[in-house]
Amino acid sequence: MLDLSRLRALHAVSVHGSVAGAAAALGYTPSAVSQQIAKLERETRTTLLERRGRGVALTEEARHLAETAQELLSIVERAETTLEERRGQPGGLLRVAAFASAARGLMPGALADLARRHPALDVRLTEVDPHLSVDLVARGVTDLAVAHDWDIAPLPAPEGVEQAVIGDDRCDLVVPQDHPFTRRAVIRRADLGGERWVCQPPGRVCHDWLMRTLRAAGFEPDIAHVAEENHTIVALVAAGLGVAVVPRLGTGALPPGAVAVPLEPGPVRRLYAVWRTGAARRPAITEAVRTLREHWAYAAPLPGDLPSVRGGAGAVRQ
Numbered sequence: 458m459l460d461l462s463r464l465r466a467l468h469a470v471s472v473h474g475s476v477a478g479a480a481a482a483l484g485y486t487p488s489a490v491s492q493q494i495a496k497l498e499r500e501t502r503t504t505l506l507e508r509r510g511r512g513v514a515l516t517e518e519a520r521h522l523a524e525t526a527q528e529l530l531s532i533v534e535r536a537e538t539t540l541e542e543r544r545g546q547p548g549g550l551l552r553v554a555a556f557a558s559a560a561r562g563l564m565p566g567a568l569a570d571l572a573r574r575h576p577a578l579d580v581r582l583t584e585v586d587p588h589l590s591v592d593l594v595a596r597g598v599t600d601l602a603v604a605h606d607w608d609i610a611p612l613p614a615p616e617g618v619e620q621a622v623i624g625d626d627r628c629d630l631v632v633p634q635d636h637p638f639t640r641r642a643v644i645r646r647a648d649l650g651g652e653r654w655v656c657q658p659p660g661r662v663c664h665d666w667l668m669r670t671l672r673a674a675g676f677e678p679d680i681a682h683v684a685e686e687n688h689t690i691v692a693l694v695a696a697g698l699g700v701a702v703v704p705r706l707g708t709g710a711l712p713p714g715a716v717a718v719p720l721e722p723g724p725v726r727r728l729y730a731v732w733r734t735g736a737a738r739r740p741a742i743t744e745a746v747r748t749l750r751e752h753w754a755y756a757a758p759l760p761g762d763l764p765s766v767r768g769g770a771g772a773v774r775q
Contacts, residue, residue: 459500461533464526466493467505467515471523472598475512482552482598484581530597535735547741548577554594555603556587558687559728562707563603563623567752571745578741587662594618594731601745602731609669610662612729619737620729621746624753626706628724629717631690633697638718645721646674653681653699655690666724667702691715728753 469479470490480487498505505519515523537549555564560582568580585593590602595615603623606612612620632638638648649671657663671678681699684690687708690701695714702724703717711717730746 460497461529463493463497463500464522464529466490467497467519468523468526468530468596469598470494470506470513471515471520471526472593472596476506482583482593527597531735534597534733537739546577547571547575547739547744549579549741550600551578551580551741551745552598552600553580553582553602553745554585554590554599555582556590556605557584557685558704558707559603559605560584560707562709563728563749563752567745567748570748570752574748575741575744578744580745591615591618591731594733597733600732600736601742603728603749604731605662605726605728607662607666607724607726609666612727612731617734618731619734620731621750623728623730623746623749626704626726626728628702628704628720628726630700630720631694631703631711631715631717632700633694634714634716635697636700636716636718638700639716641718643719643721646670649674650676651679653679655682655684655693655699655701656680657685657690658683662726663702663704670724 466479466483466485469482470476473479473482476487476490476494479485480490483490485493494505501518501522503518503522504516505522506513507516553564553568564582568582571578571580583599585599585602587604590599590604591613592615593599594602595618604612604620605626614620630638630644638644654667656667659665668678682690682693684693687703691703691708691711693699694701695712697714702720704726706728730749732742732746736742
C-alpha cells in the first residue's frame with residue numbers, strides 16, 4: 458500500500474517544481490522530502506525523479522502518480538473536514554500562505570490569537586508571492602491563502618475555490634521630505650509626470666499598476682530603482698532617490714526623510730481569504746477567516762484614516 462505522506466511529498470514537488478520548494482511548503486527539510494521520494498520509488502519500483510542540471514524533473518510515471526495523489530489528498534481532506542465539523546472545534550493542521558506585507562503586517566497577531574484560542578489547531582505559515590497562492594490552494598498544497606488584487610488585476614477564481622473579503626489596503630504616494638508635493642493639499646495622477654520612481658520588479662502587480670496608470674495619464678514611467686521589499690523602497694525614497702506608491706499594510710513607520718502625501722484617486726488593493734470549496738465547512742477555515750477580519754481593523758488603517766501628510770523623524774504610520 459502506498460504511503461500517503463510520501464504521495465504528499467511527490468505532489469508537492471509536482472506543484473512547486475523542486476525538492477526545495479516542496480520542502481518549504483510542507484515544513485520539511487529538502488533532505489526529508491528526498492528521502493520520502495526515494496522510499497516511494499522503492500515502493501513503486503519506479504523512477505520518479507530525474508536529474509536536470511542542478512534540479513530535478515518528474516518522470517511521466519511520476520506525473521501520473523502525482524495526479525492520483527491529488528485526488529487521494531482531496532478525499533482525505535473531505536474526511537478530515539467532516540470529522541472536525543462533527544467535533545465543532547478547530548483542530549489539526551492548517552497550512553496558510555500569505556504575501557510578504559500581509560505576512561508581516563497582519564498574520565503575526567492573527568496567528569497568535571488563533572494559537573491562544575484554539576490550542577488543538579496547528580497553523581503553519583508560508584510567505585508566497587500573491588500570484589501563486591490561489592493556485593496553491595486550488596491544488597491542495599495550501600489550505601488557506603491571504604491574497605490581494607488591484608483594479609487592473611482581479612483575483613483569479615479557479616473552479617473549486619471560494620473567497621471572502623478581508624479588507625481594503627490603501628496605498629500612499631511616498632516622497633522625499635523636501636519634495637514640492639509635501640506643500641500641496643492633493644496630488645493627482647496628472648501631476649506625476651517627470652518623476653523618478655522606485656518600485657517592485659516587472660511582473661509584480663504594484664509595478665504593473667504603476668506602468669499602466671502613468672501611461673494612461675500620458676507619461677512614460679522613469680523607473681530609477683527596483684526593489685522587492687517595501688522597506689527597501691521606502692529607504693530609497695527617504696534618501697532622495699525617487700518617489701514610490703507604497704501600501705500601508707506591513708510598511709510600518711516611515712523613516713526620517715520620507716513623507717506620505719495624498720494621491721487622488723488613491724490606489725487601493727483588496728485583500729481576500731481563499732480556500733477550497735471542499736473545506737468550506739471546516740471550523741479551522743471559518744475561524745481563521747473570522748480572526749483575519751477581526752485583526753484587519755487595526756492591522757492597517759481604512760481609507761481616509763491617514764492624515765494628508767505624514768513623515769519625518771516623528772512619523773508613525775498606523
